[in-house]
Amino acid sequence: MIQGHCTWVFKSRPVILASAAVGGPFEAQGSLADDFDILHDDIWLGQTSFEKAEKTLLEQACEQTIHKAALKKEDIQFFLAGDLMNQIISSSFVARTLAVPFLGVYGACSSAMEGLSLASLIVDSRCGDHVLVGTSSHNAAAEKQYRYPTEYGAQKPPTAQWTVTGAGAALLGQKGIGPRVTSATIGRVVDMGISDPFNMGVAMAPAAVDTIEAHFRDRHLSPDYYDLIATGDLGRVGHRIAGDLLSKHGLDIPPEIFTDCGILIYKNDQPVMAGGSGCACSATVTYGHFLKRMGRGELKRILVIATGALLSPLSYQQKESIPCIAHAVSIESE
Amino acid sequence: MIQGHCTWVFKSRPVILASAAVGGPFEAQGSLADDFDILHDDIWLGQTSFEKAEKTLLEQACEQTIHKAALKKEDIQFFLAGDLMNQIISSSFVARTLAVPFLGVYGACSSAMEGLSLASLIVDSRCGDHVLVGTSSHNAAAEKQYRYPTEYGAQKPPTAQWTVTGAGAALLGQKGIGPRVTSATIGRVVDMGISDPFNMGVAMAPAAVDTIEAHFRDRHLSPDYYDLIATGDLGRVGHRIAGDLLSKHGLDIPPEIFTDCGILIYKNDQPVMAGGSGCACSATVTYGHFLKRMGRGELKRILVIATGALLSPLSYQQKESIPCIAHAVSIESE
Numbered sequence: 101m102i103q104g105h106c107t108w109v110f111k112s113r114p115v116i117l118a119s120a121a122v123g124g125p126f127e128a129q130g131s132l133a134d135d136f137d138i139l140h141d142d143i144w145l146g147q148t149s150f151e152k153a154e155k156t157l158l159e160q161a162c163e164q165t166i167h168k169a170a171l172k173k174e175d176i177q178f179f180l181a182g183d184l185m186n187q188i189i190s191s192s193f194v195a196r197t198l199a200v201p202f203l204g205v206y207g208a209c210s211s212a213m214e215g216l217s218l219a220s221l222i223v224d225s226r227c228g229d230h231v232l233v234g235t236s237s238h239n240a241a242a243e244k245q246y247r248y249p250t251e252y253g254a255q256k257p258p259t260a261q262w263t264v265t266g267a268g269a270a271l272l273g274q275k276g277i278g279p280r281v282t283s284a285t286i287g288r289v290v291d292m293g294i295s296d297p298f299n300m301g302v303a304m305a306p307a308a309v310d311t312i313e314a315h316f317r318d319r320h321l322s323p324d325y326y327d328l329i330a331t332g333d334l335g336r337v338g339h340r341i342a343g344d345l346l347s348k349h350g351l352d353i354p355p356e357i358f359t360d361c362g363i364l365i366y367k368n369d370q371p372v373m374a375g376g377s378g379c380a381c382s383a384t385v386t387y388g389h390f391l392k393r394m395g396r397g398e399l400k401r402i403l404v405i406a407t408g409a410l411l412s413p414l415s416y417q418q419k420e421s422i423p424c425i426a427h428a429v430s431i432e433s434e
Numbered sequence: 435m436i437q438g439h440c441t442w443v444f445k446s447r448p449v450i451l452a453s454a455a456v457g458g459p460f461e462a463q464g465s466l467a468d469d470f471d472i473l474h475d476d477i478w479l480g481q482t483s484f485e486k487a488e489k490t491l492l493e494q495a496c497e498q499t500i501h502k503a504a505l506k507k508e509d510i511q512f513f514l515a516g517d518l519m520n521q522i523i524s525s526s527f528v529a530r531t532l533a534v535p536f537l538g539v540y541g542a543c544s545s546a547m548e549g550l551s552l553a554s555l556i557v558d559s560r561c562g563d564h565v566l567v568g569t570s571s572h573n574a575a576a577e578k579q580y581r582y583p584t585e586y587g588a589q590k591p592p593t594a595q596w597t598v599t600g601a602g603a604a605l606l607g608q609k610g611i612g613p614r615v616t617s618a619t620i621g622r623v624v625d626m627g628i629s630d631p632f633n634m635g636v637a638m639a640p641a642a643v644d645t646i647e648a649h650f651r652d653r654h655l656s657p658d659y660y661d662l663i664a665t666g667d668l669g670r671v672g673h674r675i676a677g678d679l680l681s682k683h684g685l686d687i688p689p690e691i692f693t694d695c696g697i698l699i700y701k702n703d704q705p706v707m708a709g710g711s712g713c714a715c716s717a718t719v720t721y722g723h724f725l726k727r728m729g730r731g732e733l734k735r736i737l738v739i740a741t742g743a744l745l746s747p748l749s750y751q752q753k754e755s756i757p758c759i760a761h762a763v764s765i766e767s768e
Contacts, residue, residue, distance in 0.1 A: 106535040108561045149752055186520040188540050192744035196757040201440040201620040203548060206522050206538040214537060225559035227442045286512060286535040410526035418483055423530040
């Protein structure tokens with residue numbers, strides 16, 4: 101390893117054997133509805149709490165993924181997951197259902213790519229086969245925990261984002277047919293002093309930029325190597341800032357290949373302010389939309405940079421600014 | 435990999451180049467005071483909140499570890515950490531201070547060994563060198579978040595445990611002198627239906643047993659291979675149950691080598707009910723006490739099984755039982 105190098109290049113190129121995306125009623129009205137495996141018209145999913153509804157979303161994404169790979173849960177060797185709930189209860193309770201060895205991760209909305217990076221490392225180092233990775237978020241559960249219960253109807257500024265209700269999962273294997281995880285760049289915490297939780301896209305943009313630059317420096321590649329480079333959930337405001345910062349640093353990504361999961365997932369007329377966010381944002385868009393496009397041959401090489409704001413309501417109350425992080429994973433067709 | 439196998443055997447045997455333990459005033463009065471690098475007589479550490487005090491504990495453990503290895507923070511390639519605070523803010527804020535690539539983990543009080551397992555995998559697979567791993571807990575911050583602020587003086591049953599105020603860190607490298615991480619067994623979630631957060635040792639005991647059995651099955655070893663087998667923070671009640679369950683399953687661990695970090699850390703006359711708990715319990719005892727004993731040649735091979743209760747105050751309020759997990763790591767002298 102070279103000092104300062106933060107990219108893992110996976111020699112064996114772990115295969116994504118199957119993946120699934122599950123969404124709620126708001127996602128069903130979004131731009132990518134066709135790319136979800138399951139869509140619910142009830143935000144409660146028939147459960148007695150929003151937290152139990154979120155657990156059900158992740159459970160379904162995992163079950164669907166295992167089913168699509170024609171495997172049983174007993175075939176899963178390790179499960180990696182994380183989510184936004186305090187003590188990542190959505191992930192832990194799904195790990196209880198699955199009853200397989202479990203590693204909990206936390207990187208806020210970057211958890212999807214943090215989990216995928218570590219799962220790929222496990223498969224690539226021959227320390228595991230059939231490794232399942234997943235994450236979830238639920239709009240009402242997140243609003244209740246981080247901001248105000250939605251019933252309060254509190255107003256939000258146009259820089260705010262809408263937490264995606266959904267879950268995404270992917271199953272990695274050493275052999276098989278499917279797109280392959282070729283590398284992962286682990287980000288460091290970047291904090292530019294932003295402390296407004298209604299402006300997380302702006303807070304996270306510099307972290308995304310730091311990781312994107314590290315990725316291209318470590319891999320000696322230029323952006324046009326990829327057909328698509330997508331940030332996780334910067335939204336309209338943060339994504340534009342990320343693009344500007346990259347240009348300023350001399351790394352121009354052609355606008356036609358540079359996008360953001362939080363912009364893609366909803367329609368322009370949906371009242372989502374700056375766009376989607378939450379762990380499920382990059383997870384559902386990647387494991388649903390992008391992988392389907394790769395399956396159809398429309399995309400060959402993609403880079404997903406999931407961004408996370410590592411604040412808590414308490415750190416905000418204690419006047420701390422928002423530490424942010426981003427992890428990037430490249431997925432390529434065989 | 436063999437299906438059902440959940441133990442990683444590290445061929446290169448990553449070296450623990452340095453480690454450190456930091457504690458609070460209650461730990462300074464405990465049995466292992468001599469094995470801490472830094473002990474504070476102020477529970478606030480001069481900070482304005484318990485949460486900021488916890489962050490400072492972890493910061494000091496990391497700085498002390500890097501210093502003992504005669505390195506600088508720029509030499510650290512990856513940092514893995516997790517803690518009990520919502521959104522693991524202690525770890526994330528220390529990651530901001532360190533400004534190196536960061537992977538957040540969450541396994542409640544099992545986080546210490548979850549982090550050490552993944553850090554060892556990164557080093558063993560040549561994906562990183564100088565990988566720092568750490569965890570922390572703070573009695574007053576944890577009580578405030580999980581139960582009642584200590585100022586309330588709420589009574590507790592004798593099965594309750596005392597959250598350790600402290601932090602532990604270890605620095606792993608590919609080459610060098612020091613004890614070596616030889617294997618890690620990743621646990622699955624076990625939930626026997628216990629829902630009393632004042633009886634976590636009993637809730638966690640079956641998870642510890644499940645992981646210990648998996649470890650010896652996967653490695654084809656018998657318990658006498660080790661000089662010491664220590665559970666993380668089962669406390670007096672849970673540790674006895676774990677021993678009984680293991681015997682019942684035909685795996686007898688000689689009592690003279692079977693211990694628990696939560697029992698070792700405090701003196702019998704300290705008012706800690708069933709013993710110590712918290713992420714820092716197994717971390718400070720392992721990275722302080724055990725590694726010092728290994729350094730003196732008193733122990734050659736140890737197995738640490740850190741246990742975690744994956745509940746949240748909300749899951750408890752919603753009448754869920756407590757999902758538990760345990761991860762085991764073996765450390766051996768060269």
